[in-house]
Amino acid sequence: MADFPIVDIHTHVYTPAYLDMLRARKKVPYVHDPANGADSRLIILSSDDDASTPADQRGRPVDSSYSDIEVKLAFMKRHGITTSVISLANPWLDFLDVDDAQIWSERINNDLEETCAQVNSKTRTDTVATGIKTLYAFGALPLSAPDASIIVNEITRLKMLPHMRGVIMGTSGLGNGLDDQKLDPVWAALAQTQTLLFLHPHYGLPDEAFGGSEVTQRYGHVLPLALGFPLETTIAVTRMLLSGVFDRFPDLKILLAHSGGTLPFLAGRIDSCIAHERKFVANGGSAQGPVRDVWSVLNTNIYLDAVVYGEAGLRAAIHAAGSHERLLFGTDNPFFPPLSEKEDDIWPSVTTNYKAIEGTLGEDKEAVRGVLGGNAVRILNLN
Amino acid sequence: MADFPIVDIHTHVYTPAYLDMLRARKKVPYVHDPANGADSRLIILSSDDDASTPADQRGRPVDSSYSDIEVKLAFMKRHGITTSVISLANPWLDFLDVDDAQIWSERINNDLEETCAQVNSKTRTDTVATGIKTLYAFGALPLSAPDASIIVNEITRLKMLPHMRGVIMGTSGLGNGLDDQKLDPVWAALAQTQTLLFLHPHYGLPDEAFGGSEVTQRYGHVLPLALGFPLETTIAVTRMLLSGVFDRFPDLKILLAHSGGTLPFLAGRIDSCIAHERKFVANGGSAQGPVRDVWSVLNTNIYLDAVVYGEAGLRAAIHAAGSHERLLFGTDNPFFPPLSEKEDDIWPSVTTNYKAIEGTLGEDKEAVRGVLGGNAVRILNLN
Numbered sequence: 001m002a003d004f005p006i007v008d009i010h011t012h013v014y015t016p017a018y019l020d021m022l023r024a025r026k027k028v029p030y031v032h033d034p035a036n037g038a039d040s041r042l043i044i045l046s047s048d049d050d051a052s053t054p055a056d057q058r059g060r061p062v063d064s065s066y067s068d069i070e071v072k073l074a075f076m077k078r079h080g081i082t083t084s085v086i087s088l089a090n091p092w093l094d095f096l097d098v099d100d101a102q103i104w105s106e107r108i109n110n111d112l113e114e115t116c117a118q119v120n121s122k123t124r125t126d127t128v129a130t131g132i133k134t135l136y137a138f139g140a141l142p143l144s145a146p147d148a149s150i151i152v153n154e155i156t157r158l159k160m161l162p163h164m165r166g167v168i169m170g171t172s173g174l175g176n177g178l179d180d181q182k183l184d185p186v187w188a189a190l191a192q193t194q195t196l197l198f199l200h201p202h203y204g205l206p207d208e209a210f211g212g213s214e215v216t217q218r219y220g221h222v223l224p225l226a227l228g229f230p231l232e233t234t235i236a237v238t239r240m241l242l243s244g245v246f247d248r249f250p251d252l253k254i255l256l257a258h259s260g261g262t263l264p265f266l267a268g269r270i271d272s273c274i275a276h277e278r279k280f281v282a283n284g285g286s287a288q289g290p291v292r293d294v295w296s297v298l299n300t301n302i303y304l305d306a307v308v309y310g311e312a313g314l315r316a317a318i319h320a321a322g323s324h325e326r327l328l329f330g331t332d333n334p335f336f337p338p339l340s341e342k343e344d345d346i347w348p349s350v351t352t353n354y355k356a357i358e359g360t361l362g363e364d365k366e367a368v369r370g371v372l373g374g375n376a377v378r379i380l381n382l383n
Numbered sequence: 384m385a386d387f388p389i390v391d392i393h394t395h396v397y398t399p400a401y402l403d404m405l406r407a408r409k410k411v412p413y414v415h416d417p418a419n420g421a422d423s424r425l426i427i428l429s430s431d432d433d434a435s436t437p438a439d440q441r442g443r444p445v446d447s448s449y450s451d452i453e454v455k456l457a458f459m460k461r462h463g464i465t466t467s468v469i470s471l472a473n474p475w476l477d478f479l480d481v482d483d484a485q486i487w488s489e490r491i492n493n494d495l496e497e498t499c500a501q502v503n504s505k506t507r508t509d510t511v512a513t514g515i516k517t518l519y520a521f522g523a524l525p526l527s528a529p530d531a532s533i534i535v536n537e538i539t540r541l542k543m544l545p546h547m548r549g550v551i552m553g554t555s556g557l558g559n560g561l562d563d564q565k566l567d568p569v570w571a572a573l574a575q576t577q578t579l580l581f582l583h584p585h586y587g588l589p590d591e592a593f594g595g596s597e598v599t600q601r602y603g604h605v606l607p608l609a610l611g612f613p614l615e616t617t618i619a620v621t622r623m624l625l626s627g628v629f630d631r632f633p634d635l636k637i638l639l640a641h642s643g644g645t646l647p648f649l650a651g652r653i654d655s656c657i658a659h660e661r662k663f664v665a666n667g668g669s670a671q672g673p674v675r676d677v678w679s680v681l682n683t684n685i686y687l688d689a690v691v692y693g694e695a696g697l698r699a700a701i702h703a704a705g706s707h708e709r710l711l712f713g714t715d716n717p718f719f720p721p722l723s724e725k726e727d728d729i730w731p732s733v734t735t736n737y738k739a740i741e742g743t744l745g746e747d748k749e750a751v752r753g754v755l756g757g758n759a760v761r762i763l764n765l766n
């Protein structure tokens with residue numbers, strides 16, 4: 001039992017109400033319940049909704065780890081995690097009809113808040129030593145709502161829910177990406193309320209990027225998940241940078257999933273390409289380029305999770321962030337379980353990240369404790 | 384004047400014969416000569432061949448730096464580079480009709496060889512101190528030839544040209560990517576002749592990956608060059624890994640452009656996604672996954688250039704490669720010139736990479752000298 005907090009800031013839930021809503025749908029995202037009583041199937045990626053695959057085998061099996069908070073708590077205990085900041089998993093509420101967005105975001109966020117309150121009301125011997133509560137949450141936003149004011153209202157409302165510590169968002173924004181000027185009221189509200197945005201991929205890259213759907217499917221989920229997801233995040237935040245979001249909203253705070261996708265590694269190349277782009281005013285062109293550079297944004301506006309599965313990536317992330325104090329431990333639970341999971345299994349997808357942190361920062365115990373939990377406690381104001 | 388070799392292994396030429404061949408073309412890639420006597424325009428990317436842009440403004444201006452070896456030598460002298468391993472720039476010979484491939488690869492490679500021989504026949508005071516010659520080359524392959532034996536023959540023939548030190552190749556292969564089993568004779572020939580393959584991007588990602596062509600063009604070349612190129616390289620080498628190329632050809636040696644695209648940063652995630660892919664035999668599935676893991680391939684088969692423009696990326700590259708002895712300095716010349724170039728300008732795109740190497744390895748002078756030149760001398764057998 002750790003005597004310091006180990007905080008998982010990247011851990012998802014599909015709440016029971018959310019899964020029921022997906023059960024009522026017939027197109028992506030949806031849940032299919034096999035007639036034979038086998039595990040439900042969750043189909044969230046278009047590439048998984050292949051008509052040539054029987055519905056009972058499409059997507060991935062949904063077991064209780066997706067929605068049962070007791071399973072999450074058992075997972076935490078098994079892996080030494082004292083606190084989790086739970087978030088709705090992708091694709092969140094992106095796909096909702098305009099009239100459904102507000103009601104569903106309120107319902108989901110209230111459910112998350114209630115789950116946190118219920119869990120935290122019980123004394124847990126494995127976490128009490130840290131003095132930090134067991135559960136917090138990032139809220140979901142009604143991005144398909146007919147008016148940005150509805151999104152802004154939900155951001156404001158979340159500040160009154162005691163366990164909310166930010167919001168999670170995909171890269172689609174209002175449907176046209178995160179460089180869409182129509183998002184300015186949302187960025188303004190996040191900055192003004194000091195609400196952390198957890199930016200997370202879902203859509204990946206088009207199959208053509210990998211050589212077509214036949215190539216993509218040949219290797220299962222490896223290309224979309226290992227490469228498509230990180231690039232999606234990198235593209236999204238680079239578009240924000242290029243469009244001047246960080247110039248207009250210098251107080252915006254963003255936590256990037258998967259250690260920034262590939263942003264830490266490519267930051268230098270992005271910086272160089274901007275400096276050499278003839279189109280930008282600063283270089284004699286006619287188009288307004290970004291004023292602040294990528295390193296400044298990395299060191300001021302961006303936090304990175306430590307879900308990168310190796311020291312090579314983690315070293316780049318720490319260096320690009322300017323300090324290990326901007327890195328936060330996460331697991332991506334319930335994704336990447338052991339393929340033949342037993343109830344008491346330790347997940348390699350978790351231990352790989354523990355080892356990378358220990359291997360990279362091991363000589364500095366304070367730094368290790370910071371990445372594992374102290375940074376999250378400070379940045380998210382957990383108490 | 385350096386008393387140790389500084390070797391640029393990532394430096395391109397469009398030979399005069401190649402540019403003339405592009406002048407005779409009307410579709411990408413092609414060269415357009417404005418009627419008003421202004422600089423020729425080089426249109427190599429489909430995204431630059433926009434019918435709404437006047438032909439005189441499409442693509443990029445081609446000046447003498449693209450083809451005149453004297454300009455290259457002046458660039459080298461100005462930046463302290465004692466030796467360059469020149470290679471034909473993208474898109475190489477990928478686009479040639481089947482009947483033209485062999486004759487053009489022989490012509491280009493013979494021209495490159497002759498250029499090296501001519502330059503090296505003169506005593507150059509700025510390089511003589513190193514004992515290493517001034518120019519070497521990577522050859523181009525006739526990948527569109529009607530039979531793989533023609534490609535294999537050219538690989539064999541290149542071994543007899545005294546300045547050739549490997550071949551450069553894009554990610555298209557024979558047209559279907561580098562996991563195409565029809566490439567096996569090529570991999571076999573490269574491995575058997577111990578010919579280094581310099582793998583370089585050209586095709587980037589489809590515009591849809593960035594949000595459509597309107598988004599891509601809004602930011603000039605930043606998204607395709609800063610993000611598309613590195614991902615293309617990463618996808619290509621990951622497809623090679625997934626299809627078992629490195630299992631079948633464990634002696635293959637590949638130099639990856641731009642420090643591997645994003646491979647060093649994503650290696651851990653790739654490794655984790657493979658380990659968690661239900662489709663692969665090792666995990667209980669029916670499809671053969673790779674036997675060797677990404678770290679083994681990085682430490683055995685792969686070399687990385689140091690063209691990553693920052694310490695964050697370089698640290699990941701060195702750690703992923705397993706040693707700084709697998710990193711090699713490069714410039715990407717003639718690309719990324721200062722936008723208002725004067726004849727004696729020092730290029731920030733070059734100094735940024737020098738500084739990253741010094742910043743990352745500065746306390747180990749031998750390591751710095753290795754990355755700047757010693758590793759290339761050893762790995763490419765320069766003498």
